[in-house]
Amino acid sequence: MSATDIAGSTIAPEPTRSRRLAFLRRPVILASGTVVAAFIVVAALAPAIAPYSPSATDFTAVLAPPSGRHLLGTDDLGRDVLSRLIYGARASQEAGVLATAIALAVAVPVGLVAGFFRGRLDATIARLIDVMLAFPSLVLAVALSAIFGPSLTNATLALGIAAIPGLVRVARGETLVLREQTFVKAAIVSATPTHTILRRHVLPNLASTLIVQATVTIPTAIIGESMLSFLGLGVQAPTPSWGSMLSAAEPYIASAPRLILLPIAAIFAVTLSYNLLGDALRDALDPRLRL
Amino acid sequence: MALAGWILRRLTSAVIVLFLASLLVFAGVHALPGNAAYALGGVEASPESIRAIEQEYGLGKPLPVQYFRWIENAVQGNLSRSLENRLPVARTIGERLPITLELAGLAVLFALVLGVPAGVVAATSRGSAVDYVGTGVALTALSIPHFALGLLFILLFAVHWHVLPASGYVAFSHDPLGNLQHMLLPALVLGSGLWAVMMRQLRSAMLESLGSDYIRTARAKGLGVLSVVFKHALRNSLITVVTVVGLYLGALISGAVVTEQVFLIPGFGKLMLDSVFARDYPVIEGVVLVSAAGYVAVNMAVDVVYTLIDPRIRASGKT
Numbered sequence: 001m002s003a004t005d006i007a008g009s010t011i012a013p014e015p016t017r018s019r020r021l022a023f024l025r026r027p028v029i030l031a032s033g034t035v036v037a038a039f040i041v042v043a044a045l046a047p048a049i050a051p052y053s054p055s056a057t058d059f060t061a062v063l064a065p066p067s068g069r070h071l072l073g074t075d076d077l078g079r080d081v082l083s084r085l086i087y088g089a090r091a092s093q094e095a096g097v098l099a100t101a102i103a104l105a106v107a108v109p110v111g112l113v114a115g116f117f118r119g120r121l122d123a124t125i126a127r128l129i130d131v132m133l134a135f136p137s138l139v140l141a142v143a144l145s146a147i148f149g150p151s152l153t154n155a156t157l158a159l160g161i162a163a164i165p166g167l168v169r170v171a172r173g174e175t176l177v178l179r180e181q182t183f184v185k186a187a188i189v190s191a192t193p194t195h196t197i198l199r200r201h202v203l204p205n206l207a208s209t210l211i212v213q214a215t216v217t218i219p220t221a222i223i224g225e226s227m228l229s230f231l232g233l234g235v236q237a238p239t240p241s242w243g244s245m246l247s248a249a250e251p252y253i254a255s256a257p258r259l260i261l262l263p264i265a266a267i268f269a270v271t272l273s274y275n276l277l278g279d280a281l282r283d284a285l286d287p288r289l290r291l
Numbered sequence: 292m293a294l295a296g297w298i299l300r301r302l303t304s305a306v307i308v309l310f311l312a313s314l315l316v317f318a319g320v321h322a323l324p325g326n327a328a329y330a331l332g333g334v335e336a337s338p339e340s341i342r343a344i345e346q347e348y349g350l351g352k353p354l355p356v357q358y359f360r361w362i363e364n365a366v367q368g369n370l371s372r373s374l375e376n377r378l379p380v381a382r383t384i385g386e387r388l389p390i391t392l393e394l395a396g397l398a399v400l401f402a403l404v405l406g407v408p409a410g411v412v413a414a415t416s417r418g419s420a421v422d423y424v425g426t427g428v429a430l431t432a433l434s435i436p437h438f439a440l441g442l443l444f445i446l447l448f449a450v451h452w453h454v455l456p457a458s459g460y461v462a463f464s465h466d467p468l469g470n471l472q473h474m475l476l477p478a479l480v481l482g483s484g485l486w487a488v489m490m491r492q493l494r495s496a497m498l499e500s501l502g503s504d505y506i507r508t509a510r511a512k513g514l515g516v517l518s519v520v521f522k523h524a525l526r527n528s529l530i531t532v533v534t535v536v537g538l539y540l541g542a543l544i545s546g547a548v549v550t551e552q553v554f555l556i557p558g559f560g561k562l563m564l565d566s567v568f569a570r571d572y573p574v575i576e577g578v579v580l581v582s583a584a585g586y587v588a589v590n591m592a593v594d595v596v597y598t599l600i601d602p603r604i605r606a607s608g609k610t
């Protein structure tokens with residue numbers, strides 16, 4: 001906060017490239033960005049990095065403590081915990097990114113149209129959003145998996161749908177403000193086609209807000225995925241996920257607490273980094289907070 | 292008279308929302324692939340039991356007729372019977388709901404008792420160590436899922452220190468102290484997210500009101516710091532507290548499902564989850580309908596509280 005205040009007052013008002021990238025140098029963004037980048041790389045390269053197959057059982061080494069052979073030990077079926085954590089990143093990654101993409105794909109056009117045209121259409125959309133909000137995300141996920149059967153895809157879909165209302169509100173609110181700006185009014189009176197106004201004038205100005213929102217939606221979806229998998233409504237065995245690793249480890253909470261602590265540490269590190277990154281990006285990109 | 296009109300408008304929209312929600316639940320269960328009677332009775336059901344199910348649930352009738360019959364019964368408090376144990380769904384929900392309400396009530400209480408002072412202190416001593424610690428703890432709480440925090444608490448308080456029971460439930464009427472002992476950890480876990488959001492939102496709302504003109508006026512006319520903070524700044528930030536609690540209700544319902552699963556509390560959330568795994572469709576329908584109704588009702592209550600706190604909302608006549 002204070003860092004941006006200083007940046008805003010000392011650097012020339014002309015937005016040069018170095019100023020635009022200055023926020024990257026801030027330590028919080030650097031640290032959290034590194035964790036997020038590492039998470040993305042690990043998830044993408046899981047088969048190359050993981051020392052073992054995540055589902056390979058070794059019954060001679062059940063619940064083995066960390067050793068040179070198994071850096072983080074093994075679980076109750078003798079599976080390598082490190083490999084399962086690495087592969088578990090994939091489920092989190094998929095759920096986080098895809099759910100956010102689904103939500104953005106629906107929410108942005110809807111929010112744009114509602115905020116720009118207002119009137120009856122806007123009122124109808126607001127009503128629909130209320131209905132969606134009446135279904136807490138987990139209730140929705142529970143309902144979807146009751147109908148279609150539990151799977152990562154259905155969990156991701158449910159998390160994506162659950163994120164739509166919040167994003168619509170953000171997109172709509174920003175559009176309402178932008179609509180009253182002189183440059184949009186100028187475009188309207190110069191008979192620019194509406195779709196061009198929305199695409200060329202409104203959408204680019206929404207981008208920074210949407211980027212920030214997306215950075216906050218991803219960790220929410222990651223937490224949601226781990227929760228659904230923990231409950232048995234997400235990733236199905238034997239595919240590893242941080243959430244399902246936790247539910248499998250529950251009986252061993254006293255004898256092998258590391259099976260509980262390691263996945264929690266993974267979830268925590270990734271979601272905290274996304275949240276910090278989102279906070280820092282908002283400080284850096286939101287012009288209202290720079291005043 | 293403006294208020295009556297406002298409440299009427301609000302009620303109408305609540306009914307519309309509920310209607311659409313019920314339609315969605317009904318469509319969801321009846322859009323199941325295959326014959327609904329088989330879905331209800333299971334694939335191995337005998338022809339006689341299929342006919343009995345069709346009879347009991349009125350499945351032979353057209354869908355709109357079925358829907359209105361279901362709603363008609365639901366409004367009268369009749370949610371048909373569970374496929375699992377044949378008990379009336381409404382009665383089961385009536386038994387399980389109070390447990391979850393106690394849990395949620397305690398969670399909100401924790402969030403308010405811990406979150407409001409934390410937000411006020413963080414805002415009044417902005418940039419201090421207290422502010423950083425508070426903000427840090429809040430961000431941490433937001434980054435740990437409920438169930439993970441629950442497992443950590445069990446590990447610490449039950450496995451490691453043996454000070455609180457790991458899981459289970461005791462009725463309040465049976466053993467009040469035991470009930471609270473069993474509820475303490477789950478309520479803390481469920482309240483953690485709300486606490487964090489409350490602290491963060493209240494902090495920024497307080498910062499905004501502390502920087503405004505009326506605060507400067509209040510200070511200038513010689514009012515004490517405490518009076519300014521509590522009677523002026525906090526009062527004007529209260530609307531934030533109400534908004535946060537209102538917005539967080541959905542997450543509270545989801546959180547209750549997970550928390551009850553972790554701590555094995557036989558509440559409404561556990562009923563919801565168990566019914567899904569048992570594919571007990573009448574229970575699923577009832578549970579989802581009741582949670583949607585509860586959500587809409589509480590949201591309306593939040594709106595009413597709004598108008599009590601801030602008369603401007605009432606005056607503008609907009610929701």
